[in-house]
Amino acid sequence: MLSRSRVTAGIAGLTVALIAAPVAAQSDSIQRTPHGDPDISGIFTFRTITPLERPAALADRATLSAEEAAAFEASERTRQNRDLFDPETGAPDAGYQSRAEGGVLSYNEFWYERGVELTADKRTSLIVDPPDGRLPWREESRRARALNRLNLRNGFADHYTDRSLSDRCILGFNAGPPMTSASYNNNVLILQTPGYVVIQNEMVHNARIVPLDGSPHGEIRQWVGDSRGHWDGATLVVETINFRGETAARGSSRDTHLVERFTRVDPDTLMYEFTFTDENHFTRPWTAAIPFRRTDGPLFEYACHEGNIGMYGIMAGARELDTQPVEGTR
Secondary structure, three states, rough: OOOHHHHHHHHHHHHHHHHHHHHHHOOOOOEEEEEEEEEEOOEEOOOOOOOOOOOOOHOOOOOOOHHHHHHHHHHHHHHHOOOHOOOOOOOOOOOOOOHHOOOOOOOOOOHHHOOOOOOOOOOOOEEOOOOOOOOOOHHHHHHHHHHHHHHHOOOOOOOOHHHOOOOOOOOOOOOOOOOOOOOOOOOOEEEEEEEEEEEEEHEEEEEEEEEEOOOOOOOOOOOOEEEEEEEEOOOOEEEOOOOOOOOOOOOOOOOOEEEEEEEEEOOEEEEEEEEEOOOOOOOEEEEEEEEEEEEEOOOOOOOOOOHHHHHHHHHHHHHHOOOOOOOOOO
């Protein structure tokens, strides 16, 4: 068992290495665009089996050995595999509803594009700060989020605004900002022109156009916030504020302040690091680091709910649930 001091030191060293790597990469041989900016363009995947938060069973482990990582990866691939899911018992449980809970398990494993391996350094969480690899929730926000997740799982919907933004096809559940690995469509296209960078996610084909001209943030609140970027050596730094409200990100609000950093660390890899600050929900800022790996294109259109007819079904199902008697009330 590793001591807490050793774990903390290990995480701190990892964070420094992740942040310092771009500095070491800055040289005359850096890849550049025709207009002279560091070249971070391309189509990338950010899928990984490394969870955002460190599992409780690995609380004292920042990284795993090669053998431990292989065992963890195999266990997770089995746990999440929908083709192995038993709709009667709900096992193995990877968040799927059993038939008794109204689950229909609409997709089989063919449609999933999850990560199958941990990050190359075998981290047990994408979060690198706080050192415990966990989201630093305020207790009241933790309880509110748990209730919201339960309502979503049970089909609650008095109004369409009770459903998530991904249910409503406004934002993808992994597109952010910030971007985090999820079940599928973990792909992003980054384009660069003089004075702008475009970040287009495959999920719900959202595109952020990020000015690099030093102009101030606008006043209009948007679902994805208002982004402005600048170069810090070889690293693109994107600062986003003025969110309209909740976004696809965990625990966001109108006061969310997001800083993303994109650095090419080798010809086929970008290191994507973000720091998320929102005192309404978290006791302190938190930081995650995710490797973006070059992948073949093109991006495909994600036709969410094929015209959003799915929302009609969700609301109709909720109204049907309203007619059912509650056990113990007769």
